[in-house]
Amino acid sequence: MTETTYREAIREGLREALQADERVFLMGEDVGHYGGCYAVTKGLIQEFGPERIRDTPLSESGFVGAGVGAALGGMRPIVEIMTVNFSLLALDQIVNNAATIRHMSGGQFSVPLVIRMATGAGRQLAAQHSHSFECWYAHVPGLKVLVPGTLDDARHMLKMALADPDPVIIFEHVLLYNQSGELSAAEPPPMEQAVVRRPGRDLSLISYGGSLPKALSAAEQLAGSGIEAEVLDLRCLRPLDAAAIVKTVSRTRRAVIIDEGWRSGSLAAEVSAIIMEQAFWELDAPVARVCSDEVPIPYPRHLEQAALPQVDEILAAANQVLGRS
Amino acid sequence: MNGQQGGKPHINRDHLLALLTGMVRIRRFEEKCAELYTEEKIRGFLHLYIGEEAVAVGISQALQPDDALVSTYREHGHALARGIPMGPVMAEMYGKVTGCSRGRGGSMHLYDAAHRFFGGNAIVAGGLPLAVGLALADRMRGENRVTVCFFGEGAAAEGEFHESLNLAALWQLPILFVCENNLYAMGTALDLSESEKHIYLKARSYGIASWPVDGMNVVDVEAAAIRACESIRAGAGPQFLECNTYRFRGHSMFDSQLYRDKDEIELWQKRGPIVRLQDWMQTNQMLHEADLPGIERIVAAEVEEAVAFAEEGEFEAESDLTRDVYTPRADT
Ligand SMILES: Cc1ncc(C[n+]2csc(CCOP(=O)(O)OP(=O)(O)O)c2C)c(N)n1
Numbered sequence: 001m002t003e004t005t006y007r008e009a010i011r012e013g014l015r016e017a018l019q020a021d022e023r024v025f026l027m028g029e030d031v032g033h034y035g036g037c038y039a040v041t042k043g044l045i046q047e048f049g050p051e052r053i054r055d056t057p058l059s060e061s062g063f064v065g066a067g068v069g070a071a072l073g074g075m076r077p078i079v080e081i082m083t084v085n086f087s088l089l090a091l092d093q094i095v096n097n098a099a100t101i102r103h104m105s106g107g108q109f110s111v112p113l114v115i116r117m118a119t120g121a122g123r124q125l126a127a128q129h130s131h132s133f134e135c136w137y138a139h140v141p142g143l144k145v146l147v148p149g150t151l152d153d154a155r156h157m158l159k160m161a162l163a164d165p166d167p168v169i170i171f172e173h174v175l176l177y178n179q180s181g182e183l184s185a186a187e188p189p190p191m192e193q194a195v196v197r198r199p200g201r202d203l204s205l206i207s208y209g210g211s212l213p214k215a216l217s218a219a220e221q222l223a224g225s226g227i228e229a230e231v232l233d234l235r236c237l238r239p240l241d242a243a244a245i246v247k248t249v250s251r252t253r254r255a256v257i258i259d260e261g262w263r264s265g266s267l268a269a270e271v272s273a274i275i276m277e278q279a280f281w282e283l284d285a286p287v288a289r290v291c292s293d294e295v296p297i298p299y300p301r302h303l304e305q306a307a308l309p310q311v312d313e314i315l316a317a318a319n320q321v322l323g324r325s
Numbered sequence: 326m327n328g329q330q331g332g333k334p335h336i337n338r339d340h341l342l343a344l345l346t347g348m349v350r351i352r353r354f355e356e357k358c359a360e361l362y363t364e365e366k367i368r369g370f371l372h373l374y375i376g377e378e379a380v381a382v383g384i385s386q387a388l389q390p391d392d393a394l395v396s397t398y399r400e401h402g403h404a405l406a407r408g409i410p411m412g413p414v415m416a417e418m419y420g421k422v423t424g425c426s427r428g429r430g431g432s433m434h435l436y437d438a439a440h441r442f443f444g445g446n447a448i449v450a451g452g453l454p455l456a457v458g459l460a461l462a463d464r465m466r467g468e469n470r471v472t473v474c475f476f477g478e479g480a481a482a483e484g485e486f487h488e489s490l491n492l493a494a495l496w497q498l499p500i501l502f503v504c505e506n507n508l509y510a511m512g513t514a515l516d517l518s519e520s521e522k523h524i525y526l527k528a529r530s531y532g533i534a535s536w537p538v539d540g541m542n543v544v545d546v547e548a549a550a551i552r553a554c555e556s557i558r559a560g561a562g563p564q565f566l567e568c569n570t571y572r573f574r575g576h577s578m579f580d581s582q583l584y585r586d587k588d589e590i591e592l593w594q595k596r597g598p599i600v601r602l603q604d605w606m607q608t609n610q611m612l613h614e615a616d617l618p619g620i621e622r623i624v625a626a627e628v629e630e631a632v633a634f635a636e637e638g639e640f641e642a643e644s645d646l647t648r649d650v651y652t653p654r655a656d657t
Contacts, residue, residue: 129370299368
């Protein structure tokens with residue numbers, strides 16, 4: 001067991017991948033000389049050189065598309081987009097090329113590409129820098145979407161993504177980078193499996209990524225009043241582990257879904273629909289969702305916090321599905 | 326005010342003092358912002374323009390009140406030079422409802438309809454297409470106005486830059502592109518990011534009249550801007566200025582600046598836009614002893630007032646969280 005941070009865990013994962021396979025290289029804005037805008041890639045250019053830790057100009061569409069091409073050409077690129085906000089400039093390459101080429105070519109070509117990006121709000125960066133579009137990418141067949149919410153997943157999910165023959169997007173929530181703790185000795189389960197982070201019998205809190213710590217903290221507080229909440233970490237948003245969702249809800253009969261995306265058309269809506277379709281008769285109460293308010297994220301702290309899912313709101317929703325309100 | 330006369334800037338004392346004051350205002354305002362950032366009055370990202378003031382001040386000399394501006398996240402200088410009052414700009418940094426964007430945008434998103442200031446945009450190159458559209462609207466509505474679009478050299482690598490230049494040239498739109506080339510896009514040096522390092526040549530390849538300008542010399546910037554805006558108003562189509570400049574501070578408040586030497590920064594500071602004008606005026610006996618202290622006093626008072634205005638402002642009520650997502654309609 002070693003003490004580490006989420007940021008360092010990702011860096012270790014990158015280092016291991018670069019050492020393990022010569023075809024692996026990393027490219028993105030400021031990943032090299034600057035050390036990454038969130039300091040994730042610090043020191044890697046010294047260790048692996050500028051060919052494999054490749055600084056790119058501000059050309060998201062260009063270098064993401066080049067990642068698709070390099071993957072087709074036999075490399076194993078890891079493309080870093082600074083944040084999900086700038087991935088919008090590369091949306092065409094991700095959706096129209098990376099996600100479709102396998103299918104459009106009748107199975108002749110695969111795109112073994114990994115794209116990493118930071119996501120989420122909470123740092124008062126205002127509307128254009130605070131998006132959570134995990135759900136948009138999870139909408140697209142052909143992509144896989146990972147959302148490491150723990151140190152272990154930060155450390156090991158990259159390797160799993162690289163072992164996958166298809167494009168995988170990894171979302172790193174900006175508020176997780178400084179999280180510290182110890183890594184487990186054991187490797188985490190396969191990337192497409194949801195994991196129960198805290199067992200409980202009274203209700204299920206279903207969450208992922210940056211909202212996972214909030215769900216865990218709500219569960220802790222509920223325990224204080226004798227409520228045992230089970231916390232399910234989705235880990236992978238496409239494909240979703242429907243069996244795990246059905247399993248937890250079948251045990252607890254009540255569910256609250258916590259998701260930083262806007263409520264309408266959210267990932268939480270999809271999880272809720274799965275419960276409706278596959279576990280309706282197991283439920284004792286309607287499913288509740290805690291999502292972001294339907295507003296571009298405002299700059300001032302009090303308004304930003306009001307817009308984002310909070311532990312208080314999770315507690316209120318929990319009480320509501322428990323009929324305690 | 327406007328120092329324009331027959332296509333040339335005045336080289337008279339009053340005008341030069343006004344330019345100097347304009348630059349000192351921006352400098353002192355931002356130094357205060359940096360201080361307030363460490364006090365956590367200002368949060369989020371704060372990108373200082375310190376070192377680049379000659380560009381904003383020089384360009385704004387060529388503008389009329391009904392011209393439009395589109396800017397970036399490094400836009401405090403553009404906003405102040407444009408004449409947006411300092412109080413609402415500071416209040417915006419505080420996130421107060423008295424801010425020029427009701428506090429919703431913060432440092433990166435200053436907006437002001439009265440000054441036709443269409444925003445700080447935090448997506449690199451995101452403002453260029455917008456500027457093309459503003460100019461297109463003017464053209465279609467028969468307005469003889471200029472749209473000025475500021476952006477960094479980093480933007481030149483984005484597709485939006487190239488698409489916008491092509492559209493502007495193809496449709497011969499009344500737009501002034503101002504590239505603020507400060508040699509670094511965050512930590513990436515221009516040398517590492519562009520195959521053709523002269524950004525103005527890229528504009529020429531689209532058939533746009535385009536020049537490099539010494540962005541550390543406010544008089545040069547002013548002269549170039551006046552020439553360019555006159556051509557635009559005369560119907561000559563888009564113009565492009567690459568202003569060569571340098572930011573003295575980090576990219577934002579989170580930058581440890583490992584990508585450049587202290588010596589390089591010092592070298593540029595010696596040629597800074599404020600000392601440069603000061604020295605020139607001194608050499609030419611245009612700067613009197615009392616001038617500088619006088620400017621500093623006036624500016625200090627204005628900054629102090631702006632801070633007081635920001636401090637006094639209220640935070641918007643949480644119950645108003647979802648306002649201004651849509652425009653209220655008179656008919657509903
Ligand atoms: C599309 C996009 N990609 C990346 C970023 C992150 N980012 C913000 S500023 C910046 C550097 C931009 O440099 P430049 O255009 O030269 O302007 P400067 O900051 O030097 O004024 C980067 C990479 C962004 N805001 N938008």
